Amino acid sequence: xxxxxxxxxxAPGVVESVTRHQHPGGDHSQPGLPGGVRRTSSRVxxxxxxxxSLVLPSIILVVLINAYPVFYAAIQxxxxxxxxxxxxxxxxxxxxxxxASPAFWxxxxxxxxxxxxxxFGSWAVGLALALGLRAxxxxxxxxxxxxxxxxxxxxxxSATSWxxxxxxxxxxxxxxxxxxxxxQVLFLANPLLAQITVCIFKVWVSFPFMLLMTSAALExxxxxxxxxxxxxxxxxxQTFTQITLPMIARSTYISWILMAIFCVNDFPTIFLLTGGGxxxxxTSLVVYAYKLVFTNFQTGFGVAVAFLMTVSLVxxxxxxxxxxxxxxxx
Amino acid sequence: MSTATTPRHAAPSTLEVRPxxxxxxxxxxxxxxxxxxxxVLIPLVAVVVLALRPRQGSGLSGYTLETIGYVLTQTQSIxxxxxxxxxxxxxxxxxxxVAAPAGYVLSRxxxxxxSGYSLLxxxxxxxxxxxxxxxxxxxxxxxxxxxxxxxxxxxxxAASMSVAxxxxxxxxxxxxxxxxxxxxxxxxxxxxxxxxxxLRNSLPGVLSTAIFTFxxxxxxxxxxxxxxxxxxxxxxxxxxxxxxxQNATDWGPVMATALLMMLxxxxxxxxxxRFFSVGGIGGSLAGR
Numbered sequence: 001x002x003x004x005x006x007x008x009x010x011a012p013g014v015v016e017s018v019t020r021h022q023h024p025g026g027d028h029s030q031p032g033l034p035g036g037v038r039r040t041s042s043r044v045x046x047x048x049x050x051x052x053s054l055v056l057p058s059i060i061l062v063v064l065i066n067a068y069p070v071f072y073a074a075i076q077x078x079x080x081x082x083x084x085x086x087x088x089x090x091x092x093x094x095x096x097x098x099x100a101s102p103a104f105w106x107x108x109x110x111x112x113x114x115x116x117x118x119x120f121g122s123w124a125v126g127l128a129l130a131l132g133l134r135a136x137x138x139x140x141x142x143x144x145x146x147x148x149x150x151x152x153x154x155x156x157x158s159a160t161s162w163x164x165x166x167x168x169x170x171x172x173x174x175x176x177x178x179x180x181x182x183x184q185v186l187f188l189a190n191p192l193l194a195q196i197t198v199c200i201f202k203v204w205v206s207f208p209f210m211l212l213m214t215s216a217a218l219e220x221x222x223x224x225x226x227x228x229x230x231x232x233x234x235x236x237x238q239t240f241t242q243i244t245l246p247m248i249a250r251s252t253y254i255s256w257i258l259m260a261i262f263c264v265n266d267f268p269t270i271f272l273l274t275g276g277g278x279x280x281x282x283t284s285l286v287v288y289a290y291k292l293v294f295t296n297f298q299t300g301f302g303v304a305v306a307f308l309m310t311v312s313l314v315x316x317x318x319x320x321x322x323x324x325x326x327x328x329x330x
Numbered sequence: 331m332s333t334a335t336t337p338r339h340a341a342p343s344t345l346e347v348r349p350x351x352x353x354x355x356x357x358x359x360x361x362x363x364x365x366x367x368x369x370v371l372i373p374l375v376a377v378v379v380l381a382l383r384p385r386q387g388s389g390l391s392g393y394t395l396e397t398i399g400y401v402l403t404q405t406q407s408i409x410x411x412x413x414x415x416x417x418x419x420x421x422x423x424x425x426x427x428v429a430a431p432a433g434y435v436l437s438r439x440x441x442x443x444x445s446g447y448s449l450l451x452x453x454x455x456x457x458x459x460x461x462x463x464x465x466x467x468x469x470x471x472x473x474x475x476x477x478x479x480x481x482x483x484x485x486x487x488a489a490s491m492s493v494a495x496x497x498x499x500x501x502x503x504x505x506x507x508x509x510x511x512x513x514x515x516x517x518x519x520x521x522x523x524x525x526x527x528x529l530r531n532s533l534p535g536v537l538s539t540a541i542f543t544f545x546x547x548x549x550x551x552x553x554x555x556x557x558x559x560x561x562x563x564x565x566x567x568x569x570x571x572x573x574x575x576q577n578a579t580d581w582g583p584v585m586a587t588a589l590l591m592m593l594x595x596x597x598x599x600x601x602x603x604r605f606f607s608v609g610g611i612g613g614s615l616a617g618r
Contacts, residue, residue, distance in 0.1 A: 050520045051439055054431035058491055059447065061428060065466065065488030066454040072465035129366070137359040145600070146367050149374055152599045154549040156567040157588045160574055161373040164380070164581060204370070265458040268551040272571065289460045294556070299464060306461040317456050 070310070077304040087300065094304040103280065104305065107288040111264060114199060114284055118263035119256055121203040126210025131244075134218050144215070151208035159272035162201055191281030194274050198282045202269050206259060213255040217248035257320045264313055285309045377592060380585035401586040406561060410569035411590055417479050417565055418547040421486035425494050425543040426536055428487065433498025434524050438507070455492040463556050470557070477559040485557070486547040494539045501535025502528055541602055545595055566591045 077094055081087030098104050129147060133140045150158065166173045166187040177185040187197045221244065229239045245252070267286045270276065276283035276291060283291070285305055292302035384390035385397050401407045436448055466485065467476065475481035509531070510523040518526065529536075551567040558564050564572070570591060574584050 047520045051435050054521070054524070055435040055439075055447065057428045058432035058495060061484075061488045062451065062454060062491055065485060066457065066462065066491075067450075068469070069462040069465035070457065072468075073461050076465070132359060132363065135359065136356060137363050138356055139360065140363075143363050143367055147370060148599070149596070150370065152545075152595050153374060153592050154567060154595060156549075156551050156570050157377060157592045158373055160570065160584065160588050161377050163574070164376060164585075165373060204373075261456050265456075267458075267460065272551065286458055286460050289458075290552075293460075293464055303461070303464060306458055310457050310461055313456050313458070314453060 073303045073307055076299055077307045079300055081299045090300065094300045095308070098301055098304050098308070103283075103288065106280065107283045107285050110195065110282060111284040111286075113195070114202065114266075114270070115260055115263040117199040118202040118206060118266075119259045121199065122206035122210045122259060123214075123252070123256065125203060125207040126212075127214045129207070129211050130214040130218055131240075133215065144211075147211060148208040150204055151206070155205065155268045156272060158205065159201075159268065162273055166197060188274055189278055191278055194278055194282050198270055198273055201273055202263065202266070205269060206262070209259065210255060213251055214248065217251035218244070221247045253320065253323060257317055261313065261317060264309065374592070377585050377588050380581050381589040383582050385582045386580045397582040398586045398589070401583050401590070405573070405583065405587075406564070407566075407569060407573070407587045407590060409562060410564050410566045410587075413479065413563060414548060414566040414591070415594075417482050417486070418544050420479070421483045421490070421547040422540050422544045424483065425487045425490050426540050429491060429494035429539060430498050430529060430532075430536065431524065432495045434502055434528060436495055436499035437502035451492040451495055459489070459552050463553065467556060476557055477563055479563070481557055482547075482554060482565070485553050486543070486550065489550075489553070490543040490546045494543055497539045497542060498532075498535055501532050501538075505531055537602060541598055544598065548595060
């Protein structure tokens with residue numbers, strides 16, 4: 001279950017371990033259990049029980065809080081229910097109604113735009129800043145900490161502050177725009193501008209994550225490689241595209257996938273800044289599902305939307321996950 | 331250097347010029363990063379500055395702590411702060427207690443069931459919270475867990491479980507098995523080896539898992555806004571949002587509450603910054 005922005009604060013390194021745990025028979029040699037020291041069958045059984053009871057609490061939690069709701073949601077999505085009643089069985093009517101509604105496709109489109117801008121915008125900014133810091137800016141450890149703050153600060157706080165900065169005509173940024181001769185700019189009242197503002201806000205929140213990821217990846221690139229490239233007469237751009245990017249490819253894929261998941265599932269970044277408005281211009285699928293359930297009380301529709309989203313997300317991330325493992329093996 | 335007349339040994343002379351040019355570039359870099367950082371931090375600086383401004387009608391001017399004092403004594407922010415601290419700290423403790431043993435099994439176990447569980451954790455991690463919130467709301471309503479701190483804690487622990495297990499497993503991977511084997515030979519049980527050898531050497535891993543869970547719980551808005559019904563039970567994110575909607579014209583108290591909410595993560599981050607790299611990124615990404 002991925003919650004708000006900070007979910008991934010320290011997640012990056014973790015993914016590495018996941019990709020390894022998937023194939024324990026691989027290059028990573030697994031240690032033997034104490035059974036290997038003195039192998040008697042009762043002892044082995046006792047150790048199995050110990051291992052099982054060590055992992056059991058987490059399994060109970062994951063099954064009860066994560067798996068059960070998905071099961072329940074699957075049932076709800078084929079019923080005409082409200083928040084408190086299950087309602088009548090309606091087959092796939094919810095899905096067909098949803099798939100025929102323009103509002104669904106509009107929010108699917110915005111989710112796609114939001115995700116693409118969120119992933120590649122934050123990646124480009126994060127990578128550029130990481131490269132600069134690596135090149136040796138004085139006091140870079142200070143900058144590294146300060147530049148992480150947008151990711152560390154709660155999204156409710158930054159959304160409140162961004163509201164103060166842009167929301168009304170008397171806010172500082174619209175005032176500045178007016179002083180510069182752009183006339184009255186209503187950042188959150190004009191649909192297109194609101195979409196752009198939300199995307200910029202997302203990049204502002206997320207680039208530190210990419211800065212962390214790319215900094216860690218860049219540190220693993222050997223300096224000698226660059227020197228060799230320079231000796232061979234490669235210019236900066238060639239060095240970047242033909243050495244740096246391929247060498248950090250694996251962690252780049254991982255960070256893209258994680259960020260894509262964060263963006264698609266993101267609720268507070270959008271909801272707290274615009275509430276999905278104006279005229280639903282910034283309603284992503286998650287916000288759409290939330291509104292269907294908690295504003296319109298159409299539980300069946302809302303769950304159907306969330307379900308479609310989950311299924312496509314699982315499919316996409318499984319495909320990408322395979323890609324990573326391939327990239328890792330090569 | 332493309333002309334044929336340039337002797338090949340001219341190359342070192344360009345290298346000699348470099349230190350000087352690099353020096354200038356360094357200062358340009360410093361200037362550039364100072365400007366970028368300043369622009370990036372405007373929204374956060376705004377919170378601090380506005381929180382230090384006097385309230386409307388307080389008759390004060392300049393910068394003052396009066397607004398923060400007002401928020402802490404005259405509004406419900408202090409209750410929300412307590413709720414947030416209670417929920418976040420409890421979630422952190424429970425998550426570590428549950429995730430550490432599970433991470434040990436993920437790290438050392440090598441059966442099909444273990445890798446299957448690892449995959450389940452990966453899939454579950456990608457599900458949007460909205461999918462969970464509705465069925466859980468109905469379930470928790472039956473169990474009388476709606477509008478209680480306990481309900482939130484259960485959800486936050488579960489929400490951070492995948493990543494917490496992986497983080498613990500990733501850290502345990504870095505601890506050599508030979509240590510446990512030595513303990514086993516000395517007659518230590520499997521569980522004893524885990525607690526006395528592995529866990530005792532895993533403070534950085536435990537701390538980064540704890541930081542992660544704390545931040546998930548502290549920063550969450552969606553779960554809290556759905557599950558908390560009465561103002562007295564609000565956590566800070568929901569409280570701040572209500573406060574903001576009610577006092578949209580007077581930004582001082584709103585930003586003072588925002589400041590209260592922003593400080594713990596920043597303090598945790600500043601104090602334990604080192605562990606962000608040790609347990610999370612540096613240890614696992616770099617060097618592999």
